Amino acid sequence: MSEIEHYEPYKRPGYGTKGRAAVYRVNYFELKKLPKKATSIKYAVEITKPFITATTGRASNTPREQTPLKLEIKRKVFRELERKKGKELFQNVSYFFDGNNTLYSDKNVNIKTNVFRSSVLLNDDHDAHGRPNEFLVQIFLLQDPLNLNELDTYIQGKTFSWDFFNMDSLKALNDLMHTTPASRYVQFKDLILDPNTRKSLGGGMELWAGFFESVRPGENALFVNVNRAHSVFYEKKDLVTFLREYLKLSDLPATFSREQRDRINSALAKLRVRPLHRPNVKNSQSIECISSKKAVEHTFPLSETGETTNVKEYFKKHYKIELKYPHVVEMQKKPEVWPLECCEIVPGQRVALKNLNGEQIAKNITFTTALPKTNMETILREGVGHMLNFANDQKLKDFEVGVDTQMAVVPGRIMNLPTITYHSSSREGPKLIPNNDGSWNLRGRKFIKSGVPLKYWFVICCVEERYLPRLDIENFIITLVNTCRGQGVTIDMGRPEIIYVNPRGDFKKTIQREYNNSREFLPNKPQMILFLLPPEAKSNNKRDKQMFPDNVYDRPLNQSLYRDIKFMTSTVLGLLSQCIVADKIHKGPSYCANVALKINLMLGGTNSILDVTEISELIKEPVMLLGADVTHPTSENNRNCPSICSVVASVDLHGSRFIDQHREQKRTKEDSKGVKKNVSEEKILEMQQIVKELLTEYKEINRCLPKKIVMYRDGVSESQYKMVLEYELKAIQTACREFKDKEEKTYDPPITFIVVGKRHHIRANAEDKKNTDRNGNCLPGTIIDRKIMHPYLFDFLLYSHSSLQGTSRPAHCIVLYDKNKFDTDTLQEFTYKLCFNYQRATRSVSIPSPVYYAHLSAKHARTHVYEGKLRRVHPTLAKEFPILLQSFAGDIDLKHLGGCADRRGSSGFKASLSLKELHASRYRYRIQV
Template sequence: MATRKMTYPPEGLNVTDFVKRPSLGREGREIRVRANFFEITSLPEANIHHYDVTITPQVPPLLNRKVYQVFEKSNCNNKAVFDGRKNIFTCERLSFEDSATFDITLPEDDGSTSTRRQPRVFKVKIKKVNEINMEELQRFLDGKAQCSSNVLTAIMALDVLIRHKPSMQYVTVSRSFYTREGSRNLSGGVEAWQGYYQSARPTPGKMMINIDLCATAFYESGPLVNVVVKMLGKQHPDDLRRGINERERAKLEKELKNLKIRVTHRGEKNAKRRYRISKITPQDAQRTKFDDADGHKMDVASYFQKNYKRLTYPHLPCIVVKTDNFLPLEVCEVIEGQRHFRKLNEKQTADMIKFTCQQPNIRANKIKMGFDTLNYRHNEQMNKFNMEVLNEMATVRARVLPTPTINYHPSSKDATFIPRDGVWNLRYKKVVTGATLGSWSVLVFGSEREYSAHSVQNFVRELVTTCSDTGMNISNKNPPILHANPQGNVEESLKQAWIRAGNAAKSKPQLILCILPNTGIQLYGSIKCAGDTVIGVVTQCIQGRHMLKAGKQYCANVCLKINVKLGGTNSFLAPNQNPFLHEKPSILMGADVTHPPHGSNRPSIAALCASMDSRASRYAASIRQQASRTEIISDLADMVKDMLKTFYQTSGKKPERILFYRDGVSEGQFEQVLNEEIKAVKSACHSLDPKYSPTITFIIVQKRHHARFFPIDKKDSDRTGNCYPGTLVETDIVHPVEFDFYLQSQAGLQGTCRPTHYHVLYDENEFTPDSLQTLSYNLCYIYARCTRVVSLVPPVYYAHLVCSRARFHIRGDNFSEESSTEGDEVAFGAVKPELLKVMYFM
């Protein structure tokens, strides 16, 4: 397949507000991979007509599409495509003038949630907005024009065009559509559906369609009684004959609220009408009463026996629809295609991971099947718009970057080595700087019957030996051991452990090692909240089952965490592998924002982590709360100032250069980030000293995208079938002119690796592609808590960990999904200042 030569915009032509790609990198071994992008070989040549559509009364997109279908048959003749909300795009002018209003009647059996018997009448108001110049889109792709609003609308029109037909045929969520074919039961009345994601993407010289697999959870359809059996963890509908208890009723009410159902007791015609569950009756069908047509009190079970049939499950409650209309569970069916928005439980999550975890060759084949299902070639709308798509995945140029050399303590065997396939072990290796641990205690959450003194002491002995062998100095090898009730006062138990540690060692406690009986989030969260925000001591949690095994490999992993939590350093890159940090005093920063669960008004949490030495092995953190669901970091200037001060206190130097990696920002927010967050970084520097102006490079790091790479040659794939760590793509599927690249730095574990997308917004340090790509890749080898290369740069990884930890800093919370949806008045505890200077979050 012929490849298009990369063209760059002429010097001086301002085609982007962000950094232009300076050139292409050369480091590494050149290979070819397939990427899940399909080239659009023919774009609409004529202008596309853009219309604004308003449908009243307002209804959800699914019903909007039904209204549009009726409108289309009489007015558009397949010349138009609709986004389900506000936009219509046509390849020819519509027959009316610039605006018109139509009355559209939907028949009674439209499948809406309405219970009206009469057909519904909608007003469809259409108004011409603009004509989209497609020639300007091509000039943008060729690097000869800016990304104007016309270009963005053109890309949106192509997106709507490829989505229009699937949206009419399948269950659609944003840019993905789902089919029940090949679905998997996830237990609890929930099933996983396979989906296909598609998006029109601008790339150098051409438009492409990114197609990927996706999956999401749906409620099982069918008889509501069968779904209830699964939700309550029963084996058979007969298990419900005696009714349910109050706890089960409350669980059901929460699970079933807003679920759409149809009834089966009133014939075919009424089966098309849909209802939405509002609640569940507190009593069963025999005791739930209402006034009949004659004004007499009657219970639901008797009413159904008199008018329809005797109920099989009279001891079950009824569902309530509309205004106190009661329906027995057994006459209801759950309608297919309803998404499950609630958080999946542990088992459901594990089953979903198995369902979505596809080996690269299987994923590639399924993507090809998705392409065939989309059937662009026989898409009437795309043919009318003169749009054609190549039916083969793009073959893309890539490079495999060289593996860096990692350094441990000079006394180690193989103190300096090059890892193979992105993985290594700690055998015969010592950490670079071993922390000293003298004042500590062990807090066992469980009775001595569950965890005997012998098993706890055996584990402590193995952990102490492993930590000593790995280079830590454990001056107190017999810490006091305490037992506590997992359901008791966790904060008080930790305080007692803290006191015992201090008394035993006659010095300030450094660590409390906690043994946990289960993986429950409640106990873990309470420990972290008390340790981080109340007592100010490092905590290390251990699962009881791992403690009983006392495995050396497990102890080595725990040692890595404890060492950095106490101020030690595990490994580092030699100066020639990390010149950016060694040539001048320089600081790496990583920022992330985490948002509360769906439906909650709690604050969002912003975290900033920054390196504290020229080896980028020690980090400090800064945390802030901000308005719920706000992505831009509102207090970034103060957070940066905190980090710059800590860097100066730690190293005695002011950073002359800042390399800032920012996670979690979508493309639509790039400009806002450029205007606000980079300004905040500069403001922080000037507030410390008006003359202090370090050079700044600002990079967006994205993991939420759908680009995947598949090796073509077997010698370019690892044992999992993935590309090797260090596979980098900076041509063919990247931005037409801006400085971005995809880097798959991690080794494959299971499934298909997701590369990380790095996009440079601002660059005063004048990085070459090679210098930035190599630095970003090399850093992924010195993530402190494991002995394998990770998928994104450590400063961002650490910021993500800090955000996750901050979820547990709410006083008195139970850290469950239910608590997270309550009121927004919460008391976040602040992490103790001394902990923020060490890597307490590991």
């Protein structure tokens, strides 16, 4: 048995050549000059709050053990130190501070002793007593200087080390680039934002604009990646005004509902506020939650007399404030509570996008969306020319760093569009080539294979009848049924029952009730329920018909109903569900065609396949495509919920049918001191067992094991490349070796491991308009793999889709491991064509379908979490729908497939299993928790 002891990343084997040549401008700006000195002196900077002794009340030089200071405070303290001691410390010295704990300089700082100490007062930052906070700053020389020569070794690409991803020199260069802009604007990691660009989104939120800036390695050069950036912040206002706007209320009620309380706690968790009842005090505290008790119910003894009082009486007596509202918030500094109306939000606090409502999201998209030409012009004019100001940055000049002010020009290629195949009886013919933007039309096409007939179903409408009349729903259902039938989906019941329900309250009970009541009008239990949900937000598109008054649009309610629906139908009732937003029902046949895609998948059908000639590498011998992703809970109120990992695997000739396995992952880790903490684990902890089960399913269906495995891994950062190779790849190999082939030899197939990333800031713009779509974006099929790419790793940028609005973002594909020894063209073209194999759309998607499916599977599994635990999917789904393949696409979670799944003998793929054979031969259903 061969074991791999040491995992090295795969070196680029060469460059691709297929496709039409094109030239692109990329938002990368080359560093033309680097510091002449190969080394830079490093100093440690410690900024702490001095310990105040209980006996003297004076500061001691011994810092107390405390929580780390926020970076914004450290920057303020260091700027105050510069103002106070700058001439003494930095006379004739070029230096910059990284904003945290390191100071870099070209020569020794003027420190006479081994350690420099100084106290700094911040007049705009007070303690609880209203006194300016005092900070102790200590600076001392570090023995290891910064070596900039390692940058030259890195960008030449001759060798590779995992440490390069955490190089001090690259980090220091980034800190130097940020120093001047951060002194004039607001910095969050690599974002430089200008508060003066604020635009209100309503509901107490505002949008700030700025730029992302980061030094990135290229081929024999370093570049600065600059991109437009935006972030949402809380507006500076008192909490009563904020909550009125956030909840869309004219005034706050005396008692909040459970739903309102959950929304409030989601928005206020860890929010910093200042005390309005002490206007001269500039301190702030963080909110824990809104209290379940009123102001008069919070009692405490007075320190002066020992008498018991409550919050309302205390504020009336001590601050002459008659509280209008009974609500108080509990602070993280327990046991303090502050009245709601005495809290003012501290500006400059970012908002999680999950807390935005539909209207805010629509405004956010409107403000941030820009076409490629506008995007590039803004980067050059406002970013490079103004906020970042490369040409006039004095810190860069001090260290003799020069940055090109024009974008890098790079070569690229545009690959041909693939051929999509539908059923041979399609009126318009079975084969089609998508449009230049990667889209195609279903008109005149039949699905390659239909699922089981839909016989029993009904409709639940969550919008009042006065807003959504029954006749409108009936007309929509007629159009939907006719569209489905035209595309080959068998629907026996064309006029399902329509039931209006109240979406408020316990909606899980409502679903259960209507499911039980369906026995009155259905001869058998329903296979599917179609839900019409409240719309999220009014569309900005003038062509879209605005059907409802403002009070009907409710994004939080929509999302809450969706979670309840998927939980109840998938885990409790064991039936299918299809959710449709109510304002879509007038979209017509084109919208119904997209719904038909999902319904056919739920019923076990296959919509389309790539033409065999397009995937020759896939059919030379059996290949299993894997996709993997991990999702983590985002809400502060869901910290006890698990992370969920999902791995999907293809099981058919065309790579269009997938099975999935998902698991919950524990989020508790112990630190070096043995303290348990909630930490999200990105590695897939049970990868070995998951892959083993997927291989078992594959072998059961195809009568053989795959000869090759290609993994597409989502959601992995540069710092985690080593982890996925040494842990996840190794787990896949170990899972394989636990199987035996027909000759009872060790099963050890060659594996290709590719990371697919979208969280980057690389944007490209074609020089020639013929190489762009109607919005000016790069055409689908665009590949860039030269000049700005990694100097050692095998990576490339892939534009596989056309954005409906704004500037397209390419997928960044990094081939970390390739024992299959694919040539560059084969791997790039194969990855591109998989973006046309996504069964839920009639257009190419932005990432290969295995990654997309894994993401959807993990996301959908999160709706199965109840009381912090991932719940088991109802086994009836497997029994009633034995040929279900697209569990993630069809909104269920099954580990079973059949019907048209291909099986393979020793001489090649044979005919599909019939439904009769499937029932006879496979009745073991593994429903994975």
